[in-house]
Amino acid sequence: MDKKTITIAGGGSGYTPGIILTVLEQGSQFPIKEIRLYDIDPIRNCDMGIILEYLLKRDGHDVNLVVTEDPKLAFSGTDFIFSQIRAGGMEMREYDEKIPLKYGLVGQETCGLGGFSYGMRSMKSFLEMVGYIQKYAPEAWILNYTNPESIVSESVRRQFPSIKIINACDMTIGIEEMLEHSFGYNRKKFISQYYGLNHFGWYREIYDVSKGKDIMPEIINKLIETGFDISIQDASWGQAFKLMESMIKDFPTNLPNNYLEYYLYGNRVVAHEDPNYTRANEIMDGRLTKIKETVAKIKENRDLDTIDYQGNGHGLYIVEIALSILHNKNDRFMLIVPNKGAIPNLRQDAVVEVPCYVNAKGAEPISLRQDIPDFHKGLMEAQVAAEKLLVDAFFEQSYQKALEAFTLNQTVPNVDVAKAILDEFIQVNGDYWVELKKEGSAVYELVNS
Structure with missing residues (x-):
């Protein structure tokens, strides 16, 4: 097989070493000639370049490393783009989490109104990047981890319907790994039937090949009786x-x-959240601090034996998708795709998360072939409508559609709080968002009360 070029979009992310090392562990299955780190933040990209250069030399990999903020250099001739961009970085994530908490609502990076704030930023940055990819590397596959994935996927579907993209989330892997850790299962033996939206779904069945039956009833009983073993998790x-x-x-x-x-x-x-110290602060004090400390160790040639980056499950999931494309393996993954009948009684234009086979042509969704319960359908229909209204707001630059999306979001009790939070997000996001216009008026300008 010819050696491949891969581009990490959002190269300055703390997840980059795990993805790269996981790719390189595949050897002849995924031979690599060049790795490109692409990021609009030159400082973070440079820091990660220093770490990657050290890791490549440490492990004896003969791979060319390119660190760039130039999209033409990043994407021209590349085979795969692994996307994990975060528009606004942790600084804006902190606003996403803390502003809703001020009003007594969920403050989270992908769910609730924080997720909608992030979604507006992600659409603007991601679609710009996809435009570069279509120009410089139209045959490359985009394997996307960028959140919020349902919103990003819907926006890409509208603007670039023919782009080669697979949207993946590894949260179901995290759940299955917790089942493995807590109860001794082997998730590699699972054939899971799952449906929902990204970060918004349910398992219908978990068939264990080694037992020859659906083990979900016994899993539910174990979770009710003894619960998870959370010893491997951090507090959050x-x-x-x-x-x-x-x-x-x-x-x-x-x-x-x-x-x-x-x-x-x-x-x-x-009730459990600290409105002054959220998950964004934890990551800034943890993963981002670790990057700076690692760079200092490399530059000062000290404590090199404490540099512990290695391949990981987060990286493995997206790498396995790439391998299934490369080798036409038809492996099975949970992916975010247009519904088009996969969930029969859900609106056909929804962007859903369901099992798919992946081969050289991309993702092929597996139909559930039966309706989902009304309780799940009702929750999903409301969430789909809210997300579609947000994407409408982005493309139409409509304040009204944004307000409707915020009001319909299921974490929101009334329009007054939806409007207050929307207006505050407009103010803090600035140019990270598109300008929103009121119907029949000039660009919406926030007037402080």
Whole structure:
């Protein structure tokens, strides 16, 4: 096989080393001649370049490394783009989390109104990047981790319907790994039937090949009786998995995605949050600080044995998708795709997360072939409508559509709080968002009351 070129869009991310090292572990299955780090933040990109250069030399990899902020250099002739861009960085994520909390609502990066704020930024940055890719590398595959994925996917579908993109989220892998850790299962033996939207779904069945049966009923019983072993999680994720147990006790017919806590138990989430120190602050003090400390160690040639970056599960999921494309493997993944009948009784133009086969042509969704329950359908229909209104607001530059999206978001109790938070997000996001216009008027200008 010819050696490939890969581009990491959002190269300055703390996840980059894990993805790169995971790719390089594949050897002849995924031979690499060049790695390109692309980021609009030259400082973060340079820092990650220093770390990657050290790791490549340490592990004896003969791979060319390019660090660039130039989209032409980043994308021309590349084979795969692994996208993990974060428009506005952790600084804007902090606003996404803290502004809703001021009003007593869920403050989270992909869910609730924080997710909508992030979605408006992501659409603007991501679509600009896809334009560069269409110009410089129209045959390249985009493997996307950029959040919020349902919103990003919907916007790409509208503007670039023919672009070669697969939208993937590894949260279902995280759930299955917790089942593995807590109860001794082997998730590689699972054939899972799952449906929903990104960060908003349920398992209908988990068939264990080694047992020859659906083990979801016994999983639910174990979670009700003993719960997860959260010893491998940090405090934030430990709390998330404990709330997932509450969901299962209240709704024991399906295994939910733990992100549903933000919609079903928003009051509990808010009560547990510190409005002055959110997940963004944890990451700034953790993962981002680690990057700076690692760069200092490399530059000063000290404590090199403490540099512990390695391949990981986060990287493996997206790399396995690339391998399934490269080798036409038809492996099975949970992916975000246009519905078009995959969930029969859900609107056909929804962007859903369902099992798919992946081959040289891309993702081929697997139909559930039966309707989903009204409770799940009702929740999903409202969420789909809110997300589509937000994408409408972006393309139409419509303040009215944005207000409707914020009001319909299921974490929001009334239009007054939706409008207050929308107006505050307009102010803090500035040029990260498109300008929003009121119907029949000039560009919307926020007037402070």
